[in-house]
Amino acid sequence: MALGIVTDRFSFRYPGAQKDSLTAISLSIPPKSRCAILGPTSAGKTTFLHALAGSLGSHYPHGSSAGVITIGDVAHTPLPAQILFPTVSFLLQDPHVQMSGIYETVSEELHFSLSNAGIPIRLHEEHLDWVARIMNIHHLLHRNTSTLSGGELQRAALATVLVVRPQVLLFDEPTTSLDIPSQHNLARVMRAISSETTILFTDTSLDLAFLAADHFCVLHKSSLLFFGDRAAFLRELERFSDILPCHNWTAISRSIITHRDNRNGMRFARLLRLP
């Protein structure tokens, strides 16, 4: 069951810091949505994800915070104090740190996540099959984690948090080590799981957001500039042209066309041989 996320005037300041890292963030992400959190570096995107995952509250008990974060129907004032795994799963930016380093194969890492989530051993195989099918990583399961390439490692890392079938999936800058075909692949995975998982991911550019997201949120200098669905975002896209770069204009133009006229957009996409 995917959960919705509502934040009401949520603010946070790290202990000892001079100014807020997040200022009065109010937004409402419906369940089953794929929300892109966009903004330049040090806009507060990662801090926001840590707040939702519960790691911000547990790591910085002396930080000053205000507002309310509601996940599903549980209201945390101001933010979750404990890590909410496996309800909320969080994949950090660097896939290298995601592997525990105490196991050899990818499947052992997946079993580790499952045991931590308290899932009984008899159900492990079922979860493994599900994640391997949905991410198409059957061939990676028995590989040694130290021999994986960058893209493979990224997928294995995603599998370690996805395998528990979380209700909310947080994903910090997934595109840093992904090329364009892998981004398409990731967008496909996100669409496939969004019926049971609400997905939030951060990015500094628009590419993956246009491929995968249906809700958009723009953070700049720790405040919220915009939150809304795809149509609203496309209407106001020009406002963010100087803070959000895009590397793959064909995808953007396709999604604009798809938005205006779905049938024509698909034809245009086929002409451009877009996947």
Place this chain on the structure above:
Amino acid sequence: MLDVRTKASLVVLFCVCGFTLPTPIQAGLILVVVFLPFLTSSFRFVSGRAATAYRKYFAYAFTLTTVLILLNGMLIQNGSIVQLPFGLHLYESGLLFGLRIAVRLLLLSLALLIFFLSTNIRSIAVELQRLGLPSQVILPSLLAFQFVDQLPIRIERIFAAQEARGAPVRSHMLKRIRSLFTILSPLVLESISESIERGTALELRGFRGTSHIAFQPSEERVTHPAVSIILLSVSLILVLWRIFQWLLGS
């Protein structure tokens, strides 16, 4: 094929012998220990690197014990004199004292060395967890090895960067000490933040200090509980016997 527990019991017995038995028996045991890795498959080195480490330590220990015996022969000036060429002379009781220490040192260190060089750290970890050691002890040791493998690569990278910037990394001693600090600082800061990030990742995957590390059974576990018990009882008897002797003597 001996399991980890039996091997550990054997090493414990060797170490106890190092503290309790007379020197000639210990010398005999050294011979056994030295050739164990080549005689049984249980004590075969886990990697080529382990075999190199063994050879290096063996050369070091041989030099060390030779120097140790000679120095004590020179300094403890009791008993009859042993004449050496070039007008040097050593004292017999000093030589014997040195020999006793050298044999004990060799037996203890070689027994420990062959255990650690012939056993996979992972299987030691599995065994320790079975004995009830908390994951707070086991997980850092497993991770330490990963870091130890990575650190030299990083150091080499930083060394190269420093050298490219003209830092005298391969010059005389004072400069080498200084270059050590210029390496340490960026390396340590980078690694500290990475290790904390790893800690966060583990927590975000639901790992708590109280969690049990789930190991997949890699191979069929063969145990010889009786052998372990016998080895450990012999060790205990030796220790008790030594204490008894010591009480009688004093």
Place this chain on the structure above:
Amino acid sequence: MLSILRKQITQETSGVGLPFIGFCIALNLTVGQITGGLKIPLYLDSIGTILVAVLIGPWSAVLTGSTANILAAALGNPTMMFFIPVVIVIGLFSSFVARLGWFRRWYLVIFGGIVQGILAALASAPISAYLFSGVTLGGSDFLVLYFRSMGNTILQSVFYQGLSSDPVDKTLSYLIVFFLLKSLPITLLTRFRGAHNVLTNHP
């Protein structure tokens, strides 16, 4: 005993987790190997232990030091294992010094390092004398030799030799840790339970 260990270390590492301890163990081992390879008369192989002692706490520091000395055997240096009592002394004393707030001022760090050196010399002398009769194939052998030829016992000679080298080594280690902590970003530092041991004004 094991459950106390479990509880204490869980409490001490809350906020940063266990990989930091793993890294500090590796730091001990690697720096030990480098100083050995550079052929300089310093060990500096307890920097990791001291870091953990200051930032995390005594139990974790003892764990770091002793695990590093055990694992050194797997890297081909089994004699480190005999010196585990010394690293326990180092771990306990460093965290005591840190709790007194000595890691906030450089002159207190130097003073703490000297005292630590004396304690380390005291703890290692009996082991070194009994197992090695003071011979380690290092440059310090000549000092032991000198003291012994002056008519001192082996234990005394090894202790005097330790007094001549350990305070320098430990003071240097303390200073390195002090400067490392100074250059650690504040957001990272405040994650540690022992942050108040280093910061002058911390809640």
